[in-house]
Amino acid sequence: MIAKSAELFPVKKEGIFLAHCAVSPLPKPAYDAITQVALDQMERGGFGLAAYGHILKDLRKAAAELLSTSPDNMALVKNTSEAMGMIAHGYPFREGDEILSYIHEYPANHYPWRLLEQKGVRLVLLPNRPKALRPTRSLPCGWSMEDVHRLTTPRTRLMAISHVQFTSGYAADLEELGTYCRERGIDLVVDAAQSLGSLVIDPERCHISALGASGWKWLFGPTGTGLFYTSPAFRQKLADVLVGAEAMVQGEDYLNHTWQPHPSARRFEYSTSPTILAAALEASLRFAVLSVGIAKIQQEIFRLQDLLLQGLDARRYTPLVFSAPHRSAILSVLCQRSAEQIMKEAAHRGVFVSARCGYLRLAPHWCTTDEEIDRALAVLNSL
Template structure:
């Protein structure tokens, strides 16, 4: 079913790539599409790019298929920080309102909410809980619904968490959390940078107000790209934070200064669109994400993880495992030796993994083969302290 070829992913010529939770390699069609667009701009400037001006519309349509929503609910952004900033700074908070988040969130989903303290809003952080089957010590692990229930009050307006924690790989049960928020009229904002493209994400079915994801991880896109979903009723709540020509209905009628921003998510695409990047991300989605249902992708990733677990030396690498809805595409390990050093040593052998906050992270994607997994396990098991 899965086309795990070198033609689609030339990175295979360099070695085994198990760091899709960091910056993924782009598939060959994305590189080809972006190269063609750059070449056309090189030769003819604006006229060379005119044929690509519909690329963002195609990207929105592709992203809408992935999230099972309408393209009008999608915006093309540069990264998660940009979108989270527009949400947090545009939200109609009042003095004494509360935001709930997790104490070890990635900065893109922390600082924009922390900034709201200047508006008299209270940021309440869920404590870290040891929810894995291994003792994670002082390393970040995850948060519990019991703490959410305990900390929510009638002044809680937003819960802002990552679908998957970038450190341990703990995944939130978004279906459960979304139902909880719906019962209480709380807006659920999700950073899906570490899940979209690997796990199912269904904002409309799960009552998620906003989903933000970077394009260069599980979506195989170039850096400087991101996707931003907003539910229509939530979008209406947000004040405008960043504005420019492209967010207005009149578009390139630049001397028409009538204030009429788009009602769709296009209002968040406030300035000149990075067309070349949109072309590449749309090609990545079309060639490497949309051909496979999210459930099938998750099942394949978990199968590859199980193959890693079956062969890895448990005396050297202690896995941090979560069950059920809390499992994700990130398989984190507590190592006998420094994980940063292991990452460097593995790269010298052509095996690319990542290290964060005391964990060694292995993140295969559907494009990873069994032979590549076996090669990576062999290299990792053979590394000795320098």
Template structure:
């Protein structure tokens, strides 16, 4: 636990939440910020907005500090799918162009690129491979290899679109290495950071990332339906807007001025009315949590808590999928025996929240939690997995 954490998270025990890769508990002061905004609107209508006109500028600045980039390169969005759809649909593809991605990408970073087939764009999918060369685990995803990426990139490759952290296995791409590879070849790197922002350091400028998107309700512990989009200034100039409205125009409230005069910074993608209450909530958690603690310290504490949990697991019943240090993330995929849906339900009944798509039970603690919670949760996981194995043997 990092110093000062109990003051921010005073009631961490019920339940033991190990699903921060899913929908995290909303940071309580973020909930208060949402209520403050909605209470003002409930009483004053449009008059209540005057107390909150700084919400979006503050969010741009706060997210820019977290990402180590100019505030002008940040946009507030509602989810990664919205952000990546605006990027993919606005990209200047020509027939025959290629996008390289991974066969087991999360849908928000698959469908926007797959849809470009109607424009004659070919989507190249990297095969599932174990980066450490272990035997394939049936149909459970593991990761992809840079060697295959190098082999499949051609002169027609325009975009590489992958997740920083794979949602199912927890495999983390080396963004510096990947970014350098793409930059040398004039390829735009687009990254889904839904499973990393708030847990791992992410510096898009240092990694030559053209665009990244992240949701606010996972590792950032912000409101449902809030998110961030980063675009570099050079990359933005390539994109054609596919969503339009008054929010993106320099003339602001002069609604009778219909000139095409959009902002050229991140406001280009804030095309119309956004969820200001959600932006207020996300501001609260950024200012009070993620700009208070160093993100590298958060990462290290998450990794330490993972090790505490795993040290108390029965290695026969709970088999973690481990990657090399540079490919580690906040998610540890656990192979367990028995029906995963039943195991998750029984865990929830026993007071432990874990999630498990794609055949793994995912361990995803966060930095504010305590060792005793990890030890207690591991004991419950051992018991339930032992019961499931016993039923399978019978």
């Protein structure tokens, strides 16, 4: 039995939170970490922060455990955009090379590639396809492997795709996609903002070259944090884009200007990292994700989703349902009324959901109780 206490998640005292695909509430250990580090800095400045020199190492270790990889492959970044930007401008593209992506990607996984058009790199976009088992009113939904096959050319160097589409909740089959890319020498770059912490991801089994994710959604971390995975082979391809003292092996030997970046992903932690935020994200990973186990989290989220699917009033809501390989932690629904208005009215009654691009998104996490689902359904079905 999973303990879903209000002591760990104080947000429960305010209402029912079903918007983990937006900005998740901090668990109590993350708040405690922030306040303790802030207190030490307030009282002792840098001498107080010196006690937390282990935090980045601990965070990389926790992130590596989540992704079944080595800590050397993990780095702390501010957000997904920063990770994608370092890839876009560090990758050895040549004029005429192509990047394959999806037409309705989140901006963090779109604009960095658009900038490369100035260098003669072509961004090829997969068209929108109605991948849900029910109609979606032509709203953003998903993409097809048939189009991937059709649009791949000998000049395709990289595929940049979200594991889970932020609008519809459509999930890529990473194992199928990774195998396809590996066989053709294409680097697979994944935006995992809407999956890391809710779905099982094994980047090495899926032949993922790089993966970036924000920390404040399914990982329960603070805003301004993200995780960045790179495979050793992929790191060797990337030129340095952002550099500073922390990117170099000599670290605090500041007048040693020898050019020797870390061979590990630490080279992407190029300058002073936010100790307070790193401590909070590490605490969230340890106490609210790894303590439960990602396989169990995915299973529990799907069970809670099934309760929502069973209880939603079919006259008011039409949920998007995907086949098993494409299911995610986001349950997007079409509404008879404005999704944005329903979101606002539900919040006034203590049920927190989110609206994006015409969909109402229901996103419980493992900490959501069955009783909270029942209460949320009562509110949503009465609006």
